[in-house]
Amino acid sequence: MSPDLNVVGNSVGRSDGIGHVTGRTRYTADRSFPGMLHLKMVRSPLHHARIRGIDLSAAERVPGFVRALTARDVPHNCYTILGLIGVEPEEEFVLAEDRVRFKGEAIVAIVAETEAAALEAVSKVQLDLEELPAVFDVEEALEPGAPIVTHWGNNTFMFEGHPCRRVRLGDVEQAFQQADYIVEGVYNTSPIEHAPLETTGCIAVPEANGRYTVYTNTQALYFSLDNTAIILQVPGSQLHFVGGTVGGGFGGKVDVIVEPIATLAAMKTNRPVRYTYSRAEEMQVSSTRSAWRIYVKDGVTRDGHIIARKVTSYADSGAYSRQTPYALTKHAANAAGPYAIPNVAIDAYCVYTNRQPTSAMRGFGVTMASFALEVQMDKIAEKVGADPWTIRFINAYHDGDMKPHRKLVEDATLIETMQAAATRVGHELPDVFRSMTSAPRDAGHDGGRS
């Protein structure tokens, strides 16, 4: 702790710690309101299908049934979360219109007096679906003739005219010619669940003054409020969003899935409406981390310097892209790793498939890059006969180096963390690495790099 600081640097107790460990912290789902209704969703049982008809008549006869909502009830039904910051096109349907694009996609919202009645009514809705061919693999989705997932005619998100987020520095093909070794790898990562203890949910409450208070466990109150205003075509002043301690986020609660439809249901019924995911919905319907397939090709000199790196990555966005295009950009900015590589080419694709949609998750595009690149570094070490520490020290970036996305490195401390880790585990580093620093190379601390 710095001597001139009094509070920053102290491990003061968490202000909410006692509430957490004694079970007194209130989460969204702990709230209840008089007359509160429950919303449950009719979901697609198929991965890809045309909707020919919806028959609500049996559902409407279930005791406790209050109201059903379909796409026709949603004022602005097709939206995109990042439309707030100018991302296009609008692509996701609050409730499905003519087509469902993944198993579990929301089609009809049922509002009922009790959760049990809502679930029973959901089970009584008759869907007339015509199954369509589906695609589940990122590269198959890009082949000619693949089933088209989106409503605009291809399976990639377009980045300002390109089907992928590109980064280009130097000339990789020429550098591959000059390299002593080419080291290639292909890395696959599975989609995973955020697995929060508290599932995604909200309660929308009509107030006497004509406004709606929405209690939600979102990670981003204004994302939710602003998107809800757009989807429901109401002024933002009509909405009051209240969050609180979130029972685990990890990126899974940045989407805006539950608030708009719950608020619409509250408007239509003039009663509080609760919409909270079951664990099965959390796992099978809410966003996951994307599956990634990452191809890495490195050109390496005999002494272990990486002179060229080409990365081609495919993130499986599922049926809707949500925050995933952003992850591709973040991935592209980090897909060369914390190393100084003069020639880099990165193509990062956001691909639509008929899977459960994916979105933000902890590490957002970087976690998968770090996995692929750090395994790749060990393969390079083995190829050139160096140890894993050496290969990282000699390639580590320094302050003032140029990253592939043309930002100068600042605040670099990779070398210092490697030194500290080596010390911690008792691994003896050679002097040249012990004395190396992340300072700019012209400062005379280049650690033996030629």
Place this chain on the structure above:
Amino acid sequence: MARLRGTGIAAVNYPTGMNLGGDPSQALIHATTSGSFVVSLSATDLGQGLKTVIGQIAAETLGVEFGEIVIDTADTDTGPHDMGTFASRATHRVGNAVIAAATEARQALLEVAAEELEAAVDDLEGDGHGNLLVKGVPTRSVRIAEIASMAQFKYGRTIAGRGAYMKPKSLVDPETGAMDPDSTEAHACTVAEVEVDTETGVVTVLSIRSAYEVGRQVNPALVQGQIAGGAWMGMSHALYETTAPYYPAVDHSPRDFSEYLMPGPLEMPEIECVVLEMPSSNGPYGVKGIGEMTANSPIPAIANAIYHATGVRFDDLPITPEKILRGLDAKRSGPS
């Protein structure tokens, strides 16, 4: 059949925040009659302790005790705009906004105190524990709590501050990818030790030992919490978790925690870390974001340790016992 041990390393960078659409956070602060300071925000605490560290930053800048700070957040009627809690941005962005608001509030506080003490604002200093003093004259001091009360009842003044922080929007060049997507970068190096049971394919992680450089620790215990939690999450990602066990096949997708596997307490390895502090140029008190990155380096470190133990490369996550056994079988059945 044997139990094979191996060690693997990984070194990573991680960006703080992202700003491709502009990345703002705002804060308001006002003093109550008793000298508490209410910090109004709309940022959400995800359980990582945001309210605590923001309270510490506010207390530090205002020069009051941590206990005098009230964090009022996650209400769009009272809290000014915040982009959201993600991208390892919250401590950096909200912290900077709170420093700006607290600096303005402190100036208002000093102006009232200067009037009361009949001194110039520039001649006042705080002791960091709730008192304002006239420099060089220790007998002339006043409790901040008294000034806060006088501001209300004697001087009719506000002690309040507004703060905003925004990383401006950076457009990406679509041809070259030139962009400025983050504020700073934190770094880590992890060493993992594993034991692979060649009969069952089960990987036991024995230890995950790391060094992190995080700029400045606002609350070291919470940093340790992130590192331990992230090590668990990374290990889980490396060895257990999947919603599509046979991607791209869509079968066997889990519905609950009996089907979605994660390591339990008995599987937890020894987790140790060293934390270095090399303050960033633009973070509040030099902070860098550490929220997300702690799950990253354990994954390749474990994958590299498994290779070191077995001589077989596993490049598909998660590295399940089934994959380990198939990989070992392939190695035994001859060169591929």
